[in-house]
Amino acid sequence: MPWAPDGSVTPTTPDWRETLGLLLSSTGEGVYGVDLDGRCIFINPAGARLIGYEPGELIGCNMHELTHHARADGSPYPEAECPIFNAFRRGIPCRIDSEVFWRRDGTAMAVEYSSHPIMDGGRVRGAVVTFVDITERRRAADALQRAKDELEQRVGERTAALETALRQVRDLAARAEMVREEERTRIAREVHDELGSLLVAMKMDVNWLDKRLSEQASRHPQAAEDMRARMRCKCQNMSRLIETAVDNVGRIITDLRPSILDHQGLWAALEWQAQEFAASAELALDWCMAVDEGLELPEPMAMAVFRIFQEMLSNVGRHARAAHLRIEIARAGDELQVTVEDDGVGAPPQAFEAADAYGIMGMRERARHFGGQLDICSAPGEGTRMRVSVTLPARPLGEGAS
Numbered sequence: 001m002p003w004a005p006d007g008s009v010t011p012t013t014p015d016w017r018e019t020l021g022l023l024l025s026s027t028g029e030g031v032y033g034v035d036l037d038g039r040c041i042f043i044n045p046a047g048a049r050l051i052g053y054e055p056g057e058l059i060g061c062n063m064h065e066l067t068h069h070a071r072a073d074g075s076p077y078p079e080a081e082c083p084i085f086n087a088f089r090r091g092i093p094c095r096i097d098s099e100v101f102w103r104r105d106g107t108a109m110a111v112e113y114s115s116h117p118i119m120d121g122g123r124v125r126g127a128v129v130t131f132v133d134i135t136e137r138r139r140a141a142d143a144l145q146r147a148k149d150e151l152e153q154r155v156g157e158r159t160a161a162l163e164t165a166l167r168q169v170r171d172l173a174a175r176a177e178m179v180r181e182e183e184r185t186r187i188a189r190e191v192h193d194e195l196g197s198l199l200v201a202m203k204m205d206v207n208w209l210d211k212r213l214s215e216q217a218s219r220h221p222q223a224a225e226d227m228r229a230r231m232r233c234k235c236q237n238m239s240r241l242i243e244t245a246v247d248n249v250g251r252i253i254t255d256l257r258p259s260i261l262d263h264q265g266l267w268a269a270l271e272w273q274a275q276e277f278a279a280s281a282e283l284a285l286d287w288c289m290a291v292d293e294g295l296e297l298p299e300p301m302a303m304a305v306f307r308i309f310q311e312m313l314s315n316v317g318r319h320a321r322a323a324h325l326r327i328e329i330a331r332a333g334d335e336l337q338v339t340v341e342d343d344g345v346g347a348p349p350q351a352f353e354a355a356d357a358y359g360i361m362g363m364r365e366r367a368r369h370f371g372g373q374l375d376i377c378s379a380p381g382e383g384t385r386m387r388v389s390v391t392l393p394a395r396p397l398g399e400g401a402s
Helices: 015-026 045-050 063-067 083-089 135-218 221-256 259-263 266-281 299-320 349-353 358-369
Strands: 030-035 040-043 094-102 108-120 123-133 284-290 324-332 335-342 373-378 384-391
Touching (some): 135 221, 135 358, 266 299, 266 324, 349 373
Parallel strands (some): 284 324
Antiparallel strands (some): 030 040, 030 123, 373 384
């Protein structure tokens, strides 16, 4: 197939060869042929342009040495291993999309190429190579693979985080159930040991009175008067037992839900709880409340703030070994902030992130339920500051329209 130096078909070429030449010239893919020595015998303009040459410059050149001499990483690519040459030396056609051709300027071009042997009378005369620049395709594929890898990594991270969160929720739920069961046991014990014993004592006194009253008619006047005096003492003792029972019932009810929270509101309940705790723990208390007492929170939010506050104080009592306690309640914009700070032994930050820090997890979950958060600042020997912030409703109860 004679080609002019510019890559076009000569005018003397038969019609079918003219048609073939026009076809090769019009295609955007690179097409070239090599003889058994690997020398170029023809190349279309698109193929020459892709590797930076004019068609006439490539005729007679060894195409492997010119454009396929090295792999993508720059390492030498021996001609004996080249799939293009195997196409005619071993009669093995191939289609490759993982290699590069080298341009005239020394840059590599990702290509997809196919090589097929040229047969003449049953003998191999050379090979025809078709190639196309797939740099953009490779770049897009690499970007897609990177995105896929990043997505898989993120999914893996999110899955691990979700598994951790679910495990913490299960642990917290189990801990909450255990705490509830312990509280039920404590209340049952108090009712049995204190109220039960008082009721038994009063029952015995009532039986005693019933028996003595039934015997009064048979007694002499003086004996009856002495018995009436004894019965009055017994009634007074029963009255004291009843007062003790009432006090115990009130204390148990207060443990379950302080009545002050319902009767006087959250702010009074917080101050009462702080004073009670400071007195029982023998701590110096610095109390600061900078909130309009007319501000009222919805009942569920008020209860959550109160329970978080109780847990903060409980944490101080269990771990801080402090001498001084500072409590500040303030409003910052649309947030209510309750801060409890002690001068105790403190703890490293990781102690508050431990898997068994159920009190901390419980406070955080209560705060998150109302769009808030719990912040903890602590270090060994430097005390601890806990601050819970909750978002106030757009128009809290008790506040008029502005």
